[in-house]
Amino acid sequence: MLKISTPKTAKSKRVLEKRAPKLVENGKKTLILQGTKTSNILNSVLTEIYHLKRDSAVRFTRKNENIRPFESGGETSLEFFSLKTDCSLFVFGSHSKKRPNNIVIGRTYDHHIYDLVEVGVENFKTMDSFSYEKKIAPHVGSKPFFAFIGEGFESIEELKHLKEVLLDLFRGEVVENLNLAGVDRVFVCTAVSSNRVFFTHCALRLKRSGTIVPRMELVEVGPSMDLVIRRHRLPNDSLRKEAMKTSAEKPKKKEKNVSRDAVQGKIGKIYIPDQKVGGMALSNKVKGLKRERRESKLKNSAGDHRSKKQKSDSN
Amino acid sequence: MELQEQKYQMVQIDLGNLMAYDRHHHFPSVPSERGELVKECLQKGTELVQAIADVLFNLPSTEDRDGPIVQLPPPTTRLPREKHLPKPKPPTKWELFAQKKGIKKRKKDKIVYDEQTGTWKRRYGYDRVNDDKDVPIIETKMTDEPGEDPFAKRKEEKKKRVEKQEKNRLQNLKQAVKVGALPSHVQLAATALPITGTQSAPKKVTKDELGNVAGMAATSTASGGKFDKKLPGEKPAKHPGKYRKFLPVVEGTGMGSQEKQQTDKVLSKLLSKHSHEILDVNKAVTMFNVKKEKKRKNQQGKFSSTSSKLKPKKAAHKKSSKKGFSKKGSSKGQTK
Numbered sequence: 001m002l003k004i005s006t007p008k009t010a011k012s013k014r015v016l017e018k019r020a021p022k023l024v025e026n027g028k029k030t031l032i033l034q035g036t037k038t039s040n041i042l043n044s045v046l047t048e049i050y051h052l053k054r055d056s057a058v059r060f061t062r063k064n065e066n067i068r069p070f071e072s073g074g075e076t077s078l079e080f081f082s083l084k085t086d087c088s089l090f091v092f093g094s095h096s097k098k099r100p101n102n103i104v105i106g107r108t109y110d111h112h113i114y115d116l117v118e119v120g121v122e123n124f125k126t127m128d129s130f131s132y133e134k135k136i137a138p139h140v141g142s143k144p145f146f147a148f149i150g151e152g153f154e155s156i157e158e159l160k161h162l163k164e165v166l167l168d169l170f171r172g173e174v175v176e177n178l179n180l181a182g183v184d185r186v187f188v189c190t191a192v193s194s195n196r197v198f199f200t201h202c203a204l205r206l207k208r209s210g211t212i213v214p215r216m217e218l219v220e221v222g223p224s225m226d227l228v229i230r231r232h233r234l235p236n237d238s239l240r241k242e243a244m245k246t247s248a249e250k251p252k253k254k255e256k257n258v259s260r261d262a263v264q265g266k267i268g269k270i271y272i273p274d275q276k277v278g279g280m281a282l283s284n285k286v287k288g289l290k291r292e293r294r295e296s297k298l299k300n301s302a303g304d305h306r307s308k309k310q311k312s313d314s315n
Numbered sequence: 316m317e318l319q320e321q322k323y324q325m326v327q328i329d330l331g332n333l334m335a336y337d338r339h340h341h342f343p344s345v346p347s348e349r350g351e352l353v354k355e356c357l358q359k360g361t362e363l364v365q366a367i368a369d370v371l372f373n374l375p376s377t378e379d380r381d382g383p384i385v386q387l388p389p390p391t392t393r394l395p396r397e398k399h400l401p402k403p404k405p406p407t408k409w410e411l412f413a414q415k416k417g418i419k420k421r422k423k424d425k426i427v428y429d430e431q432t433g434t435w436k437r438r439y440g441y442d443r444v445n446d447d448k449d450v451p452i453i454e455t456k457m458t459d460e461p462g463e464d465p466f467a468k469r470k471e472e473k474k475k476r477v478e479k480q481e482k483n484r485l486q487n488l489k490q491a492v493k494v495g496a497l498p499s500h501v502q503l504a505a506t507a508l509p510i511t512g513t514q515s516a517p518k519k520v521t522k523d524e525l526g527n528v529a530g531m532a533a534t535s536t537a538s539g540g541k542f543d544k545k546l547p548g549e550k551p552a553k554h555p556g557k558y559r560k561f562l563p564v565v566e567g568t569g570m571g572s573q574e575k576q577q578t579d580k581v582l583s584k585l586l587s588k589h590s591h592e593i594l595d596v597n598k599a600v601t602m603f604n605v606k607k608e609k610k611r612k613n614q615q616g617k618f619s620s621t622s623s624k625l626k627p628k629k630a631a632h633k634k635s636s637k638k639g640f641s642k643k644g645s646s647k648g649q650t651k
Contacts, residue, residue: 001505001506002485002489002503002504002505002506003503003504003505003506004481004484004485004488004501004502004503004504005501005502005503005504006500006501006502007500013500016499016500017499017500019499020398020401020499021398021399021400021401021499022398022401023400023401025396025397025398028397088397088398107395107397108397109395109396109397109398109399110398110399114395123349143333144333145333145334145335145364145367146332146333146334146335147334147335147336147337147359147360147363147364148334148335148336148337148363149336149337149340149356149359149360149363150337150338150340150341151338151339151340151341152341153336153338154338163336164392164394167332167334167392167394168394171332171394174331174332174389174390175387176386176387177384177385177386177387178371178384178385178386178387179379179381179382179383179384180371180372180376180382180383180384180385181381181382181383182381182382183333183368183371186360186364188356188357188359188360190352190356190359190360192352198352198353198356200353200356200357202357202360204364212372212373213365213368213369213372213373214368214372215365216361216364216365216368217361218357218360218361218364220353220357224353235395240395242399243395243396244393244395244396245396245400246393246396247400
């Protein structure tokens with residue numbers, strides 16, 4: 001016997017609709033969690049990543065014993081968490097003698113593991129260790145620039161994968177309109193060798209130059225670390241093809257307040273709010289004042305909407 | 316133009332992601348000093364970011380109060396989706412039928428004129444047309460049976476219609492689940508599994524019943540449930556599982572001989588089994604009187620030499636005879 005259950009409150013319905021598969025998706029959320037053993041460095045790495053992605057990340061602080069991303073049975077917990085928190089990216093930190101300061105960055109597709117990259121963190125410097133002016137500190141949630149340096153990112157399989165994953169992780173939401181005044185951060189990744197990437201986060205300072213384009217200056221602010229690639233798992237081809245599918249059709253936006261009539265053709269409706277005649281501000285043209293005062297008043301009140309008390313001029 | 320092309324060849328720019336990638340750079344020798352490495356990376360990074368900014372700030376921008384807003388092109392690097400593409404939901408049974416017949420949807424008004432009350436009412440909902448409440452009189456027809464309540468009949472019919480609609484809706488949703496296109500706010504939950512053949516409602520199990528069942532399950536284990544791990548708060552089993560009581564080897568003071576009592580019990584049971592159940596009251600009365608007389612005789616005279624050993628047996632016999640008498644026992648009462 002099956003029973004249809006629908007959400008009882010409007011809020012729960014909105015939550016369900018937000019998490020449903022859509023044509024144009026929401027920004028990916030990240031789940032940050034750790035395994036049985038962590039080190040100090042690892043803890044601070046995870047915390048810093050959480051701070052970088054504040055609004056779009058979920059941080060779990062307990063240790064999880066049964067998560068082993070690279071083993072076949074150890075992914076069920078991760079998939080369950082991904083389902084419950086609606087996160088499609090995860091950063092799993094663990095520390096062991098064989099793999100010190102280990103981070104596994106993974107992505108999920110339909111709440112099943114899509115691909116994994118395992119990196120070790122070395123030479124980690126926290127955000128606190130950098131000193132800079134407060135003004136240029138990047139705001140939370142601003143869209144970052146990315147700079148990838150090195151031919152290794154194209155030639156070496158693992159580095160290519162890492163590049164894609166890092167882009168996905170720190171990208172933020174895909175926006176159509178960008179405010180140029182709000183660009184203030186950049187992630188710089190350099191392929192130092194075939195298995196080592198130097199990753200750092202810098203703030204941008206826009207300096208005035210002669211042209212429209214300002215001169216960019218990088219100031220290191222954020223965490224900087226060396227990522228040593230250990231293992232990785234690519235998605236299988238069929239899954240990859242399915243995940244990369246995009247629909248060519250754009251979602252039809254219904255034109256509002258427009259209707260078609262057989263006789264009159266296209267008709268539009270305009271809604272005007274009620275005019276509160278009693279509460280409207282009177283015009284600033286004061287007939288009672290002398291000419292100079294009138295003119296000076298006009299000059300002053302261009303753009304000033306404060307309703308001034310009218311001085312009764314006995315002069 | 317040439318300079319731009321040259322630059323482009325060196326650096327790949329993905330404007331939608333604000334990303335720049337320099338593929339021709341390689342470290343001839345990795346600087347051993349960390350500071351040197353950092354400086355070089357930052358320098359290269361600056362170049363790349365400048366390249367992006369060059370293109371970005373030259374885009375047509377609209378002025379807003381916070382700053383210039385540009386329209387970014389869609390990103391060129393393709394990244395995987397997080398969920399599958401939404402599948403279109405399959406047409407429902409009614410939709411298929413309507414398509415076949417060519418029935419088109421008609422826009423219905425929300426407010427309809429109600430003939431019954433003569434006012435404008437909603438088509439559905441709180442104060443609606445053709446509501447069952449508003450019907451004051453139902454005229455009888457020739458086909459009506461005498462004992463039927465037409466109002467109740469209307470209610471039942473409506474209930475049946477609603478049930479049918481719910482069933483159809485469930486069928487449509489099941490079809491959608493098969494395709495994988497269940498609407499996001501609907502969930503199909505399984506209720507209790509039915510017993511094949513019957514449609515019994517799931518019975519609510521009482522606490523005692525649960526306890527009994529748990530006890531039975533426990534004792535059906537190999538060790539009789541003695542070593543099972545008990546949950547916190549679980550009470551010990553009601554039947555401790557000891558069904559044989561052995562007499563103590565050494566008899567203590569106080570109560571009479573337990574062994575004697577035990578044998579008595581066994582004996583009486585045996586004898587009562589072999590005797591018949593029906594009690595002949597008259598015979599019982601006769602026997603009682605006989606016994607009384609004998610007792611009087613004994614009391615008057617000396618103690619009978621016949622051992623007391625016999626007496627208990629007699630008593631047992633008497634008991635049994637009291638309990639059960641054969642049918643042959645005469646019904647005619649012989650009262651003295």
